[in-house]
Amino acid sequence: MTTLLRIDASARGVNTQDSSRGSVSRQLATAFEQRWKMKYSQDEWIRRDLGAQPPEFISEDWIAACFTPTEQRTEAQRQILALSDTLIEEVARADIILLSTPMYNYGMPAALKAWFDQVIRINKTFSFDLTRGDFPLAPIMSGKSMVVLSSTGEFGFEAGGIRQQMNHLVPHIRTVSHYLGVEHLFDLQVQYQEFKDQRHQDSKSTALEGIGPLMDKLGPLHK
Numbered sequence: 001m002t003t004l005l006r007i008d009a010s011a012r013g014v015n016t017q018d019s020s021r022g023s024v025s026r027q028l029a030t031a032f033e034q035r036w037k038m039k040y041s042q043d044e045w046i047r048r049d050l051g052a053q054p055p056e057f058i059s060e061d062w063i064a065a066c067f068t069p070t071e072q073r074t075e076a077q078r079q080i081l082a083l084s085d086t087l088i089e090e091v092a093r094a095d096i097i098l099l100s101t102p103m104y105n106y107g108m109p110a111a112l113k114a115w116f117d118q119v120i121r122i123n124k125t126f127s128f129d130l131t132r133g134d135f136p137l138a139p140i141m142s143g144k145s146m147v148v149l150s151s152t153g154e155f156g157f158e159a160g161g162i163r164q165q166m167n168h169l170v171p172h173i174r175t176v177s178h179y180l181g182v183e184h185l186f187d188l189q190v191q192y193q194e195f196k197d198q199r200h201q202d203s204k205s206t207a208l209e210g211i212g213p214l215m216d217k218l219g220p221l222h223k
């Protein structure tokens with residue numbers, strides 16, 4: 001059995017009355033989930049809705065708690081790390097992380113960044129060892145896949161596109177997800193959402209058509 005962790009990061013929900021309104025990235029994730037469940041009905045799903053319930057930002061006390069050895073932590077420090085522990089446990093259980101996210105200000109939403117800050121934690125998800133030289137950080141977990149399903153209002157964020165240099169969404173996610181043990185990252189993006197024209201419809205169709213081939217790539221890795 002494969003375990004999938006579905007994370008939704010859009011501040012917008014799904015509009016069940018009118019699919020042209022509401023979160024596009026959530027629609028993509030739901031399409032993926034439905035296709036996956038049709039093929040692999042026995043798999044386990046974990047859900048985390050960051051748009052509806054953004055994680056707390058980390059704080060000075062949070063950082064101090066992380067750097068305090070586990071057995072020396074006070075009850076207050078254990079409480080501070082409780083959410084992080086829960087979120088890391090969800091990641092640890094997952095073979096595949098299905099992440100739906102909008103682009104906000106050319107990068108990830110604050111709620112998603114808050115989640116990454118909570119789950120990338122020393123001695124839990126990465127180790128730090130100066131004997132490794134200039135790259136002292138190494139992930140503790142391994143073998144995970146991540147599927148990033150994103151939506152943007154503008155366009156041209158793909159390799160060679162007119163806004164490639166302004167895309168700080170997927171490249172940032174690719175960099176940080178390494179520290180969660182993600183070894184394979186696949187992404188599909190719907191663009192032109194703000195134009196609401198035929199190009200947006202075509203982009204959405206292309207992304208939806210990409211789900212099948214993407215599942216074909218994930219199958220051999222996790223089945």
Ligand SMILES: Cc1cc2nc3c(=O)[nH]c(=O)nc-3n(C[C@H](O)[C@H](O)[C@H](O)COP(=O)(O)O)c2cc1C
Nearest residue numbers: 010023024025102103104105106151152153154193
């Ligand atoms: C606060 C905010 C910031 C945004 N910033 C960008 C941006 O920098 N570039 C872009 O192409 N679209 C931007 N958009 C448009 C969204 O990426 C687009 O509406 C996308 O479909 C949102 O994802 P969702 O449909 O899943 O909610 C922004 C939208 C909002 C609400």
